[in-house]
Amino acid sequence: MQLVVARIGRAHGIKGEVTVEVRTDEPELRLGPGAVLLTDPSATGPLTIETGRVHSGRLLLRFEGVRDRNAAEALRNTLLIAEIDPDERPEDDDEYYDHQLIDLDVVLADGTEIGRISEISHLPSQDLFIVERPDGSELMIPFVEEIVTDIDLDEQRAVIDPPPGLIDDRAEIASARDAEGAEDSDAAAAGSGDAKAAEGDRA
Template sequence: MHLVVARIGRAHGIRGEVTVEVRTDEPEQRLAPGAVLATDPASTGPLTIETGRVHSGRLLLRFAGVHDRTGAEALRNTLLIADVDPEETPEDPDEYYDHQLVDLDVVLTDGTPVGRITEISHLPSQDLFIVERPDGDEVMIPFVEEIVTTIDLGEQRIVVDPPPGLLDDRAEIASARDAETGEPRDDAGASGQGPAKDGA
């Protein structure tokens, strides 16, 4: 299993260091000196991490064979990829690898289908689920505890309780579900406030 663990940013200084956008919850393991990483594009790798340090809140890496600014700039926007055992799980039970979450079904707290996770987007501020809706459209759901209430790997589903407006067509989804069940929508659903948490 291949896991994108970082994206190389701009060069730092003149001795081959680069800033990196970390895309793993385990940088001390995946981005440690001595780690050998595949790359995308593949033509720039594999790369072996020679040194790593934190400067002004950003991780700086230097790779074996890259010791000047020109070489560092040539690596900009390269993705760093680690090989991960598919059976391996993070030490923290509340953390997940991307491959554990991709393809899981996403539903609201009342069971209304939202879609299927196709990608995890790792931004500096937070992670996002990229969810493909049944009609082919995509919606982005922040991976935060206030919204993602349950992750059930056994049932292969994720339960979310999004705030009003996050899912623009949430009312339409609820309407379609009610049409299937024959149950009328309540005032909360009609006003776009969404269902209350069910404690899942």
């Protein structure tokens, strides 16, 4: 399985280094010296990482064969892709690879369907689930323990407990559910009345 682990940014300095937008929770494993990465577009790779260092909060990489600023700048916006075993799991039981989370159903604790995870956004402060709703709209759900209460890979679902306002139509979902319940009750009552009327006719 292939996993996008970074995107190359602008060149840094004159010796072939590039800035990198990290897209993996394990940069020390995926983006360490000696790692061989596929690329998109594929014409620029594969690339082998020669050195890596952090400068002003940004990861800088140098690749074998890339020795000057022009060569580094030519790699700008290239995606770096790692080949991984699809059954591989992070060492921490509470961590997941993006490909394990994509397409999970997102539901409330009572089973109410919210949508499907279509993308994982890795921000400096936290990760976000980009959730596609049945109507095609999107929600952003912070991937934090207080909100995402359970990840069940066997059932292919993520259970969430969103705070007020995170899901704008949560109240509408509840209202719709209550309305359905009321309609069922009215229908049952009407059915009961019809049955009594029929009994009266027979009498």
